[in-house]
Amino acid sequence: xxxxxxxxxxxxxxxxxxxxxxxxxxxxxxxxxxxxxxxxxxxxxxxxxxxxxxxxxxxxxxxxxxxxxxxxxxxxxxxxxxxxxxxxxxxxxxxxxxxxxxxxxxxxxxxxxxxxxxxxxxxxxxxxxxxxxxxxxxxxxxxxxxxxxxxxxxxxxxxxxxxxxxxxxxxxxxx
Amino acid sequence: xxxxxxxxxxxxxxxxxxxxxxxxxxxxxxxxxxxxxxxxxxxxxxxxxxxxxxxxxxxxxxxxxxxxxxxxxxxxxxxxxxxxxxxxxxxxxxxxxxxxxxxxxxxxxxxxxxxxxxxxxxxxxxxxxxxxxxxxxxxxxxxxxxxxxxxxxxxxxxxxxxxxxxxxxxxxxxx
DNA sequence: GGCAAAGCGGATGATAACGTCCATTATTGT
DNA sequence: ACAATAATGGACGTTATCATCCGCTTTGCC
Numbered sequence: 073x074x075x076x077x078x079x080x081x082x083x084x085x086x087x088x089x090x091x092x093x094x095x096x097x098x099x100x101x102x103x104x105x106x107x108x109x110x111x112x113x114x115x116x117x118x119x120x121x122x123x124x125x126x127x128x129x130x131x132x133x134x135x136x137x138x139x140x141x142x143x144x145x146x147x148x149x150x151x152x153x154x155x156x157x158x159x160x161x162x163x164x165x166x167x168x169x170x171x172x173x174x175x176x177x178x179x180x181x182x183x184x185x186x187x188x189x190x191x192x193x194x195x196x197x198x199x200x201x202x203x204x205x206x207x208x209x210x211x212x213x214x215x216x217x218x219x220x221x222x223x224x225x226x227x228x229x230x231x232x233x234x235x236x237x238x239x240x241x242x243x244x245x246x247x
Numbered sequence: 248x249x250x251x252x253x254x255x256x257x258x259x260x261x262x263x264x265x266x267x268x269x270x271x272x273x274x275x276x277x278x279x280x281x282x283x284x285x286x287x288x289x290x291x292x293x294x295x296x297x298x299x300x301x302x303x304x305x306x307x308x309x310x311x312x313x314x315x316x317x318x319x320x321x322x323x324x325x326x327x328x329x330x331x332x333x334x335x336x337x338x339x340x341x342x343x344x345x346x347x348x349x350x351x352x353x354x355x356x357x358x359x360x361x362x363x364x365x366x367x368x369x370x371x372x373x374x375x376x377x378x379x380x381x382x383x384x385x386x387x388x389x390x391x392x393x394x395x396x397x398x399x400x401x402x403x404x405x406x407x408x409x410x411x412x413x414x415x416x417x418x419x420x421x422x
Numbered sequence: 423g424g425c426a427a428a429g430c431g432g433a434t435g436a437t438a439a440c441g442t443c444c445a446t447t448a449t450t451g452t
Numbered sequence: 453a454c455a456a457t458a459a460t461g462g463a464c465g466t467t468a469t470c471a472t473c474c475g476c477t478t479t480g481c482c
Contacts, residue, residue, distance in 0.1 A: 155447075156456090158458090172380065200254035202347075205395050209387075212388060213274065216384035217380075311473070312471050314429075328428090330428050330480095331426090331427060336429090
């Protein structure tokens with residue numbers, strides 16, 4: 073009964089095997105997308121572990137690659153893994169305490185610009201105005217991610233966002 | 248006398264031929280970095296055109312690749328180009344009217360998430376909570392870039408940021 | 423017209439990101 | 453002990469990004 077994620081109805085699996093998030097820009101890496109989907113899915117069943125196959129099926133992420141991403145999450149201390157029958161991945165902390173920034177940092181860390189990227193030692197701790205602006209933008213991104221927990225993502229607190237349900241009422245019919 | 252950019256002293260050229268902005272994360276693409284440096288440099292001499300070689304030398308960007316980036320800026324309507332002797336690139340609009348977001352969009356557009364990346368038609372115009380958060384972060388980034396003009400980058404209005412000068416006094420000695 | 427300066431465009435190569443495959447190891451159940 | 457399950461790690465293949473090179477065209481100057 074667990075395993076209901078916001079972007080998925082528990083009816084039939086939708087028919088989009090492969091997908092492409094950003095056609096032109098690279099702002100959010102594919103890997104981050106995958107990690108966030110996986111974590112969101114795991115948050116729906118914090119108690120029992122989920123296998124890579126289960127996660128992949130639910131999140132529409134290529135299985136083999138997801139395995140790599142999950143290992144990154146393990147190394148990052150986001151999830152624990154258990155092998156063998158009944159094994160799988162489980163979130164280490166409760167979704168309420170897990171900020172999505174932590175997931176991002178585990179798989180593809182946002183590197184703030186602390187030093188001049190041109191390598192000029194003379195700049196010391198001071199950034200050029202340009203790179204200060206860029207770093208500000210990174211900070212805004214960090215902030216947007218650090219102020220949101222997985223639990224908040226799961227059940228949208230503000231009721232104005234209809235949780236990706238079906239406004240009309242009908243789930244996506246496959247014909 | 249134009250050609251002074253915030254991160255460079257007009258003394259000797261610093262000895263960092265190649266550089267690497269982000270070792271782990273891909274948030275800002277290299278191409279965007281290059282484009283912003285070039286635009287910042289061009290803003291120091293809005294009147295007369297600058298050649299690729301001049302820009303490359305000043306911004307420490309690989310010449311051959313910079314040529315490609317400049318072409319993207321031309322196509323994006325950010326700069327104009329003139330061939331032949333005395334030719335080069337010039338900003339189309341004044342630095343005061345040029346938001347750095349426009350430069351970003353010209354070379355590597357930030358694509359907002361307007362539709363469910365999983366391709367579920369059922370979601371319609373509503374985003375899942377997760378992707379709504381991600382899009383919010385993108386919006387924050389966009390906003391950070393759209394509220395800054397090139398002119399503001401060039402001469403930092405707030406005097407607290409010392410414009411990448413040398414605090415101690417000495418430029419980077421090469422030994 | 424001829425020559426040099428400079429951008430333009432296509433072809434090619436290097437490196438990292440993305441993705442797959444398979445053997446190995448750990449765990450559970452019989 | 454044996455077999456089935458599931459994560460782990462390494463090798464490999466594919467694709468996009470970053471980067472270089474070279475021939476072509478346009479422009480200005482003599």
